[in-house]
Amino acid sequence: MSSRIIGIDLGTTNSLVAYVDEATGLPRVIPDADGRPLLPSVVAFTPDGIVVGEPARRQLARRPADTVYSVKRLMGRGFEDVKDEARYLPFRILAGEGLVRLAVGGREVTPPEVSAVVLKALKERAERHFGESVEKAVVTVPAYFNDAQRQATKDAGRIAGLDVVRIVNEPTAASLAYGLHRLSEGVVAVYDLGGGTFDVSILRVKDGVFEVLATNGDTHLGGDDFDRVLALWLLEDIAARHHTELDRDCVDLARDPEAMQELRLAAEAAKIRLSSEERTTLTLPFAGFTYRREMTRADLERLVEPLVGRTLGPCRRALADAGLSAADIDEVVLVGGSTRVPLVRRRVQELFGKTPHSQLNPDEVVALGAAVQAHILAGGITNMLLLDVTPLSLGIESLGGIVNVLIPRNTTIPTSAREMFTTSADGQTLVDLHVLQGERELAKDCRSLGRFELRIDPMPAGMPKIEVTFLIDANGILQVQAKEQRSDKAASIEVKPTYGLNEAEVGRMIEDSFTYAEADVETRMLIEARNEADTVLVHAGRALKQGAHLVDVAERAAIETAVAALRAARSGDDRDRIHEATTAVNRATEHLAEVLMDAALKGALGSRRATEILGER
Amino acid sequence: MFGLPRKLVVDSAELQRRFYALAREHHPDFHQAAPAEERARIEATSALVNAAYRTLRDPIARVEYLVRLEEGRETKEGDIDKPKAPPALLQEMFEIQEALAEARSEAAKGALDETTRATLAEQRESLRARLKDEETRLAGPLSARWDSAAPAERPAILAAFKEALATRAYLRTVSADLTETLGGDTEAFGRAIEGRHGSAEAPRTRGGMGGHIGAPHQ
Numbered sequence: 001m002s003s004r005i006i007g008i009d010l011g012t013t014n015s016l017v018a019y020v021d022e023a024t025g026l027p028r029v030i031p032d033a034d035g036r037p038l039l040p041s042v043v044a045f046t047p048d049g050i051v052v053g054e055p056a057r058r059q060l061a062r063r064p065a066d067t068v069y070s071v072k073r074l075m076g077r078g079f080e081d082v083k084d085e086a087r088y089l090p091f092r093i094l095a096g097e098g099l100v101r102l103a104v105g106g107r108e109v110t111p112p113e114v115s116a117v118v119l120k121a122l123k124e125r126a127e128r129h130f131g132e133s134v135e136k137a138v139v140t141v142p143a144y145f146n147d148a149q150r151q152a153t154k155d156a157g158r159i160a161g162l163d164v165v166r167i168v169n170e171p172t173a174a175s176l177a178y179g180l181h182r183l184s185e186g187v188v189a190v191y192d193l194g195g196g197t198f199d200v201s202i203l204r205v206k207d208g209v210f211e212v213l214a215t216n217g218d219t220h221l222g223g224d225d226f227d228r229v230l231a232l233w234l235l236e237d238i239a240a241r242h243h244t245e246l247d248r249d250c251v252d253l254a255r256d257p258e259a260m261q262e263l264r265l266a267a268e269a270a271k272i273r274l275s276s277e278e279r280t281t282l283t284l285p286f287a288g289f290t291y292r293r294e295m296t297r298a299d300l301e302r303l304v305e306p307l308v309g310r311t312l313g314p315c316r317r318a319l320a321d322a323g324l325s326a327a328d329i330d331e332v333v334l335v336g337g338s339t340r341v342p343l344v345r346r347r348v349q350e351l352f353g354k355t356p357h358s359q360l361n362p363d364e365v366v367a368l369g370a371a372v373q374a375h376i377l378a379g380g381i382t383n384m385l386l387l388d389v390t391p392l393s394l395g396i397e398s399l400g401g402i403v404n405v406l407i408p409r410n411t412t413i414p415t416s417a418r419e420m421f422t423t424s425a426d427g428q429t430l431v432d433l434h435v436l437q438g439e440r441e442l443a444k445d446c447r448s449l450g451r452f453e454l455r456i457d458p459m460p461a462g463m464p465k466i467e468v469t470f471l472i473d474a475n476g477i478l479q480v481q482a483k484e485q486r487s488d489k490a491a492s493i494e495v496k497p498t499y500g501l502n503e504a505e506v507g508r509m510i511e512d513s514f515t516y517a518e519a520d521v522e523t524r525m526l527i528e529a530r531n532e533a534d535t536v537l538v539h540a541g542r543a544l545k546q547g548a549h550l551v552d553v554a555e556r557a558a559i560e561t562a563v564a565a566l567r568a569a570r571s572g573d574d575r576d577r578i579h580e581a582t583t584a585v586n587r588a589t590e591h592l593a594e595v596l597m598d599a600a601l602k603g604a605l606g607s608r609r610a611t612e613i614l615g616e617r
Numbered sequence: 618m619f620g621l622p623r624k625l626v627v628d629s630a631e632l633q634r635r636f637y638a639l640a641r642e643h644h645p646d647f648h649q650a651a652p653a654e655e656r657a658r659i660e661a662t663s664a665l666v667n668a669a670y671r672t673l674r675d676p677i678a679r680v681e682y683l684v685r686l687e688e689g690r691e692t693k694e695g696d697i698d699k700p701k702a703p704p705a706l707l708q709e710m711f712e713i714q715e716a717l718a719e720a721r722s723e724a725a726k727g728a729l730d731e732t733t734r735a736t737l738a739e740q741r742e743s744l745r746a747r748l749k750d751e752e753t754r755l756a757g758p759l760s761a762r763w764d765s766a767a768p769a770e771r772p773a774i775l776a777a778f779k780e781a782l783a784t785r786a787y788l789r790t791v792s793a794d795l796t797e798t799l800g801g802d803t804e805a806f807g808r809a810i811e812g813r814h815g816s817a818e819a820p821r822t823r824g825g826m827g828g829h830i831g832a833p834h835q
Contacts, residue, residue: 165649206633206637207634207637209637209640209641211637376646376647377646377649378649379647379649379650382647385637385640385641385644385646385647386646387640387644387667411667411671412667412670412671413664413667414645414660414661414663414664414667415664415667415668416661416664416665416668471660471661471664472664473645473660474644474645474646474660474663
């Protein structure tokens with residue numbers, strides 16, 4: 001079925017893919033072969049090829065310069081935006097105009113290309129699950145993502161061979177997942193604190209319509225920042241306690257990317273432990289000494305308190321924009337892994353005066369909601385409708401560098417606005433429009449989305465009547481149309497995205513992604529699964545030959561069936577099936593293995609060692 | 618569009634119910650399989666429904682829209698008969714602006730002294746209260762009067778609308794200027810209350826393009 005649409009949560013730290021199970025009507029996350037629902041959003045560029053997910057995450061500390069994590073924070077951004085943060089990132093970010101470029105593994109890549117590797121892995125995971133190709137997806141983004149960041153996400157999808165049929169805001173997706181059974185009608189606040197981004201959305205749920213009233217957030221605030229303040233605090237503590245060793249060995253940990261990455265990972269692990277425990281011990285081995293210290297939840301809370309405090313301003317602004325006060329909120333929903341931090345829960349509860357919902361796994365709820373929206377688009381659900389808003393005001397630069405707002409923030413989308421323009425010089429053929437997004441009055445303080453150049457027929461000044469239409473589609477992405485009314489000719493528009501990829505670049509990236517497809521870790525993992533299956537088949541065959549007379553007919557038949565099933569699975573491409581069949585053969589031969597072991601011990605098999613027959617289990 | 622009578626006093630629950638019904642009917646989500654051209658048309662309709670609801674759910678926006686309709690203008694700008702605020706108000710706003718300019722140049726030299734600060738804050742509170750009164754009057758009694766007025770009475774009410782809208786615009790602008798100088802509670806209130814949008818003095822010229830000749834309403 002080519003009309004299948006999957007739901008993808010492309011997260012800062014982890015990504016997931018989900019779908020709606022036709023039988024139950026409920027959304028489900030598709031796990032990997034080992035049953036893990038989360039795919040770490042980590043991509044390593046190694047000499048052997050590109051590695052994604054858990055294997056890439058495992059080498060974060062080993063190959064810090066070539067392993068990209070938290071790339072979502074770089075999507076749709078320029079070097080100037082991220083250079084402060086770049087100091088803390090172990091991989092190299094190239095200085096330059098336009099969108100951010102990374103230098104990793106001896107090549108230059110853009111954030112959409114890195115995200116495309118993650119999306120492709122999820123696409124393949126879904127394809128294995130369904131046993132057919134998947135081409136369409138709903139992908140979620142933080143509600144507060146601007147146009148360039150949304151466009152970059154769409155580009156990532158295209159590079160991965162996915163048609164992104166809808167971009168959905170993460171908090172709204174979460175409300176859809178909850179809305180299926182758990183929300184009653186009323187006003188809902190969704191507080192979404194993820195690995196790198198923070199969003200808050202206020203929705204009215206009524207008659208199956210999920211109407212977003214206001215949204216606010218910070219696209220640079222999340223669990224990553226918690227880890228960073230904790231890591232820097234640890235760094236100071238290490239310097240204070242072990243300065244003798246550090247001085248002796250002339251070590252500056254802050255300049256050692258591997259040590260810093262170890263520190264960051266240790267900080268993250270400690271933060272996670274402190275969500276469920278009151279105290280924890282950190283042990284970090286360094287060359288020449290081992291750092292150990294006990295840390296309490298109060299220590300962590302003292303460090304992250306200012307960060308948690310930064311989420312409260314956007315919550316109040318969203319309430320004000322919705323024309324509501326905290327008392328008007330009927331339900332509060334928590335989304336994102338960082339809402340597991342007890343301090344975050346306390347602050348949210350204090351602000352809204354309600355015990356927040358967290359029945360659904362905060363890591364999975366966004367993907368589940370994306371699957372629900374995908375099902376709506378596929379025609380599977382007709383009684384639910386999501387009415388989202390554009391998070392930021394959209395305008396044009398006018399004289400004096402002032403922004404003239406055409407579409408104010410929190411306008412329900414799709415929406416459109418029209419403006420009429422004319423020329424100031426005789427025979428003018430080129431009109432330049434500078435489109436901006438943001439809440440500040442001056443163009444220089446807003447985000448430049450791009451320049452649109454309109455080409456028109458020459459006419460005396462003031463004669464042309466150029467109608468420019470801005471349309472924000474249901475994805476929150478801007479489209480611009482222009483028409484010169486006197487000649488009734490559509491003016492041709494050239495879009496120059498400030499922090500984006502142009503058509504040619506996306507095209508080239510799609511081609512590139514096919515050329516390195518062979519090196520994909522997913523393919524490699526399939527090969528590994530087949531190798532494991534081969535090993536087990538050899539051992540099972542040998543065991544049957546040696547010990548067929550030691551077990552009864554029924555058991556022999558069961559083993560033969562399992563072996564036949566594994567042979568069949570091995571010839572296919574479904575890694576999950578191969579894994580399952582391999583486990584089944586192992587289980588079926590368990591008893592035979594014991595019998596053979598006994599026999600070997602009794603010397604019935606002469607001097608041959610049992611392990612030689614059975615293989616290392 | 619919403620099948621409701623053309624009145625300024627609107628049953629907001631009913632309006633919302635009809636909006637949800639129309640939104641369902643025309644939302645692109647339910648027309649994914651349609652050909653591209655059809656989808657573009659649905660998207661445009663959906664944008665129109667959303668814009669209409671945005672205008673109608675806000676009592677002040679309703680009045681502004683009515684004034685435009687009554688004057689036969691499609692655009693927000695270009696009205697020949699400029700809305701005028703009462704001269705007394707203009708004089709008062711002018712004085713506050715002057716005091717503000719002085720306070721600003723003072724602030725540029727050093728800190729704003731406490732007395733000036735307190736005076737400005739007091740003025741802002743008073744302006745905010747008047748703004749609220751003006752909005753309540755527009756949305757309440759004035760709107761109700763329009764709905765029940767005979768055709769002959771309407772031009773007078775229309776003029777009252779225009780004066781009230783102009784007054785409101787001045788109160789908002791000056792109040793926002795005060796907030797800017799005083800700093801402070803912008804986070805809690807932000808532009809939800811004192812937006813720069815909708816100001817009567819919105820810039821009308823733009824760089825590099827020549828003038829623009831008016832912004833038609835969607």
